[in-house]
Amino acid sequence: MNICVFLSAADLPDRYTRPAREFAELLGRGGHTLVWGGSESGLMKVVADGVEEAGGRLVGVSVDFLAAKARAVSAPDEMVIARDLAERKALLLEKSDAVVIMVGGTGTLDEATEILELKKHGKHTKPVVLLNSAGFYDGLKEQFQRMEDEGFLPVPLTGLVFFAEEPVGALAHLEESMGVR
Numbered sequence: 001m002n003i004c005v006f007l008s009a010a011d012l013p014d015r016y017t018r019p020a021r022e023f024a025e026l027l028g029r030g031g032h033t034l035v036w037g038g039s040e041s042g043l044m045k046v047v048a049d050g051v052e053e054a055g056g057r058l059v060g061v062s063v064d065f066l067a068a069k070a071r072a073v074s075a076p077d078e079m080v081i082a083r084d085l086a087e088r089k090a091l092l093l094e095k096s097d098a099v100v101i102m103v104g105g106t107g108t109l110d111e112a113t114e115i116l117e118l119k120k121h122g123k124h125t126k127p128v129v130l131l132n133s134a135g136f137y138d139g140l141k142e143q144f145q146r147m148e149d150e151g152f153l154p155v156p157l158t159g160l161v162f163f164a165e166e167p168v169g170a171l172a173h174l175e176e177s178m179g180v181r
């Protein structure tokens with residue numbers, strides 16, 4: 001399975017780094033491919049290193065203005081450079097069977113909301129998991145719940161996104177959704 005991971009490009013403390021590394025190891029050991037933004041920075045690098053060390057394949061989709069900072073990869077790994085952020089998001093989704101949103105800032109939020117919006121409109125049916133490491137997304141979860149409770153969501157929240165507290169639960173949900181378990 002090709003699993004797209006959105007997450008921070010910042011260097012972060014152990015409470016966020018540990019689950020990122022753990023998820024990467026599970027992904028690699030499970031024989032899956034990581035599809036990610038291609039960066040060699042922060043948590044994005046932690047995940048790429050973890051997948052590579054565990055024997056998984058990497059598919060990066062960087063973007064023109066960040067291409068100089070993209071990870072150097074060689075076959076069977078892959079790196080594509082998109083023209084802009086819009087094309088990058090489209091390519092990340094196109095190359096993936098499932099999406100995991102991990103802790104991040106505005107870049108991660110941008111990617112997450114676009115993927116959920118496209119799913120809401122039936123443009124894709126790929127499973128999306130929000131990995132709530134160290135309770136980072138408690139506030140967002142509450143906001144989504146309020147959107148649903150007050151009639152802002154035309155589809156059930158559970159049909160849009162699955163909240164996982166730990167990496168093992170996140171991967172198990174994806175494997176079950178895709179029938180590879």
Ligand SMILES: CC(C)=CCNc1ncnc2c1ncn2[C@@H]1O[C@H](COP(=O)(O)O)[C@@H](O)[C@H]1O
Binds near residue numbers: 066
């Ligand atoms: C030092 C430096 C400029 C590093 C490069 N920085 C980046 N390289 C690649 N993708 C990025 C970078 N910053 C943001 N992104 C995109 O936005 C998300 C992370 O943004 P953020 O850190 O959550 O807001 C990633 O999923 C990635 O697709």
